[in-house]
Amino acid sequence: MQTYSYYPGCALERNAAVYHDSLMAVAESLDLTFTEVADWNCCGATEYITIDLIPAYALVGRNLALAAEQNCNGRSLVAPCSACFLNLKKADHYLAQSPELNRKVNQALAAGGLHYEPGSVHVKHLLEIITEDVGFEKVARAVKRPLFGLKIAPYYGCLIVRPVFDGTFDDAEQPTSMDTLMRTIGAEVVDFPAKAQCCGGHMTQISEAVALHLIHQLLKNAVDHGADVIAAICPMCQLNLDAYQDAVNKHYGTNFHIPILYFTQLLGLAFGFGEATMGIGQELVDARPALANIQVKPLKPVKRKRPSKTELPMPPKLQEVRSCLKNE
Amino acid sequence: MNNEQFEPVIIGFTCNWCSYRAADLAGTARVKYPPNVRLIRLMCSGRIDPTFVLQAFAGGADGVLITGCHPGECHYLEQNLKALRRTMLLQRTVAQFGIEPERVRLVWASAAEGVYLANAITEMVEEIRALGPLNWPQVAALNGKSHVLTPAIASVVVSEELVEAAI
């Protein structure tokens, strides 16, 4: 049993409530305990920092201070929303790097009777906890109903893999941890080169044209590669791809109809929870037709066509090299 | 004494192959650092006799900087690791004399790390400045009126513990 402090973030209260419900169910199946940080506040998203610097860091600082104070020292703090995750992690990192910023932020916190020592809370994203702390083996053991035949495009977005502070847990351009996770629960993972591209963030509100362009690119890339469903790890990504799919279709004359589910919903289904429990149906693009593709038996692996005589060999993938190095 | 104006004297021991060349490089590259450090060139950090360090303190130095090649890069295979052990024990020993162990500092600097060495010197000068001047009453007591620690007295002070460190 591993225990984490839990920072849900505003979106998980309502818009992404299914993310919260499904991750809690999945956590239980994986022997994880998430204790919510009491009276947490908004992380400021990408908005507060554009108006005021010290208050923006103080806003995040209050959350870190509360997490540290509520007897969680040494425990990692898990954030399921990528924007919250980055804000918490970045504030901790920058406070540690800049004594001046740290002094000012702590002076502000002191006005509320709080103090935060940079480095005392280790911030992690939910995906990181499941793939690294729990591990694929344990996930595999929890699977009761593998998602055979379901073609998933794992969508990482930006803030979980970028920016890179003393190394992130996955590649900043072509991450693979969720790919492996989805394969672990029996699903088929489609090639999805756009997997870490931006969903447009708040641009839906500021310049819809820019946002629709980015959302279109993502939907098209997933559909081009034959995905049934896109797995998301961030409420903002889910909302943009789900709620603006209609607008994209109108704007580009396309007919996308691809559901966007949280990866925890897919994990939950594989762990044997019912569709209702996993909040299937809350998404605007209904996932049920796609989920009907789930097979009882694994699909027969597609035989890779024999390389032609003339074909030149490909370099080995970097991961393979890395694992070789580990074995040495 | 007003600490703002206190200018510490720091004796730095350098190895001929790495850190002395790093100091040369800092010069060639015109990197600036405070003039409070005075360097002594040895062939290897492994040459550092604990007595040198104690003598430096006895003679009025406020800090001693020991520098050598990075572990694994010693010109003489691994003598710098002996400097490491000696430094750690020296820090313990001086602490017993009531001297802040921060006054003995070990820095690895390769021949390419002029900037790094200069930064380390600057950092140490600031740290020693913050500590203030060295006050070592024990030596005064041992030596009577002289403020110079003779090697003979030093070796008594140094005790068996440092022999162990030297090995």
Add this chain to the structure above:
Amino acid sequence: MPQERIGVYVCHCGSNIAGTVDVEELTAWAGEALRHRGVVVARDYKFMCSSLGQDLIAKDIKEDALTRVVVAACSPHLHEATFRKACADAGMNPYLCELVSIREQVSWVHTDKAAATAKAKAVISGGVERVIHHAPLEPMSVPINPATLVVGGGIAGIQAAMEIADSGFHVYLVEREPSIGGHMAQFDKTFPTLDCAACILTPKMVSIGSHPHITLLTYSEVEQVDGYVGNFNVTVRKKASYVNSDLCTGCSVCEEKCPKSVIDPVFEAGLGYRKAIYRSFPQAVPKFPVIDADNCIYFDTGKCKACEIHCEAGAIDFEQEDQILELNVGNIILATGYDLFDARRETQYGYGRLANVFTSLEFERLTNAAGPTNGNIVLRDGETTPKSVGIIHCVGSRDRKFNNYCSVICCMQSLKFAHLVKERTGAEVFNFYIDMRTAYKEYDEFYQRVLSEGVHFIRGRVAEVTDVSNTPEEEDKLVIQIEDTRIGRQRRIPVDMVILSAALEPRHDSDEVAHQFGISCSVNGWFIEKHPKLDPVATMTEGIYIAGCAQGPKDIPSTVTQGAAAAARVLGRIQQKEMALEPIRAEVTEALCSGCRICNNLCPYTAIVFDEAKEVSVINAALCQGCGTCVAACPSNAISGTQFSNEQVMAQLHGLLMLNIMEPVVS
């Protein structure tokens, strides 16, 4: 101790020292405040290292009967030898001269004149105290073994070995791979003249293979290096090739018959195949193949032996074992070359994920007539000729995340690629560059030529190479996304093929190699030369020289130049027949030695042995390198280190702390 007569000489070094240190005050002070310590003369001069400056010292030694000299000038690493020689010429033992640095350690690193002058006083004071304890010494002389070891059989090593062997001295050339030739043998054309690499390289390789003064040790690696300049002892492991070179005729039938084909990650840069028994390439020198035991079916299953069955000469020997060779050489040249940056690390360029992204080395093999496609420039399918090609400069170079330096050759190499693609396929070619660096003879002219051939040059660093398509034109293409910095606009350029001009990196094991040979690597991992401008092929370790890309990225002309330069330095040493070594050694005073043996195990060179009869430790002067660890460790003060004795260090410390000054100096 009779009072010494000491001369102190303060150098202005033009304004280098005098600009920050009050040299007049310093000199006057040394003459006054240190008079009681024996200073009888103190002078300052514009350039002490000039012949006039040296004459000044010589004159004083003769006329004032000086017994010690302290020069306050630059680093001893620069001019210690100069001033020692000046003293020796004037009849003084050169080791009675001490050079203290008030340039690198004072004037260049400090700004406040008063503080700098005060520190310079302390530094001189330390030097004066120290020099009192100097002893007259004689340099140790060692004979120079005329044989030389060259490590690395690329063009740098080939050039160096050739120059030395042609002068009539013996060379051992050690190469890790089964053939010499190095990276140059993999290339097709060489810039800017576009002459064929094989045409100019293979004759040299053949000469190496047949040279009477060269022992060629391929498929071999240096395991251990002992000794010192003039007298190195080198242990080399010659890996088992399982082919008896006395019998093998190099007919290559074994290669044809071998049923096991594997990707060749070295010579073919992963783009082609070789057999389990192989020569790196047909013109390999030596001509004998080797069996790669890791991939050989016989070594795996105990069956096959196709090579043995078909070898008419009976040269296959599965029982062969590694051979350990002991070489005695006087000098060593390291020409170990470079590794290519692993382009998979720049994930956004898709190498390893996108089939038609190639590295520069892969492309060299692609264009090489003897390569996997017989020189046809085609896509990864081995058939399709690209209609458009993008060439990306600075991949892994000039990037703080990877290598913070310019790899020197990539711009010219990329221009060469552009020309070859254009010439052979007529494809549309785009070059993407941050800055165009074509600084060398005939290089910019080549750029002009490629410009005239209609190649597109887009200034900017490529953001990404992607297969995410937005438009029908981008379908099934590689899209190069970039800000064209000439117009400040983002562009997406669809192409069929992308070539990454990957950085040159230090060999992955350069740190271990440097350590093995007692030299150092720079922050970036290249071997450090003795002086970046004036001594680029020597190292801080006497007798060890470096050449080619092991010292830093460079093109073929510079590599050859360095190979020849290193050879010239070695030949100079050999001609001297013997050389003087610094007499920096440790000695045991037997009367003081308690026989505790603490020092015995401390010596990294096992130079200290215990004399059972006398019950004292004894130091072998020939093995001692003078690190001084034993001196510091001896609990009875029985070991003294020449030039770094306890007395000398203590005296310098005393001087540095100004404890020798009667009245405190207020600066």
Add this chain to the structure above:
Amino acid sequence: MDTSVKYVRGPTTHDRTFLEEVIAQTPVDDPRLAYCVQCGTCGGSCPSGADMDYSPRELFAMIDANMREEVLSSNTPWYCVSCYYCMVRCPQDVHITDVMYTLKRMAVREGFSHESNAKDAPDFSETFIDFVENYGRSFELGLATLYHLRHHPLNAVRMATGMGFDLFRKGRMNLLPTRIENIDQLKAILAEAKAIGGNGDANL
């Protein structure tokens, strides 16, 4: 080990340049803006690069050229989506996203933010933080309604009838914002933070 030289302002006789000001107001000691070599990796990587009036690279050159008004009236910072592609790819490790935030703050403070064609963006941020400051949590329905009523009344109608209605129907939108318990503590912290130097100058 990083042995590179930190950006240290050399001896100068001139007043603080715009470049130095931007550097000083960006958190962490050295955002490395002075190291930009104009390679364009940022402009090439930017997902909204096509819609910016200047590429980030051009903006950095303009900062160095002291073109204060042009820089602060540019829409470029407001079109930054915080995807951090530029920052992980920049070969000089310039903290580009952070610099964009700094430019936004300066533009707001100096009244330039309504010059650009992204003039609504600051209002979106301000509407957002109004809720955060008063409730401690963000409030999607209120944010969207208020913001769109102010700027795009037509969108507000579309929100209410189309996608917004769908989200509401699915129970994915709150009618009322949640307020944290200790809102007074948060208010005190933010008030103090603003008093300290809400206008930036992390390094001053």
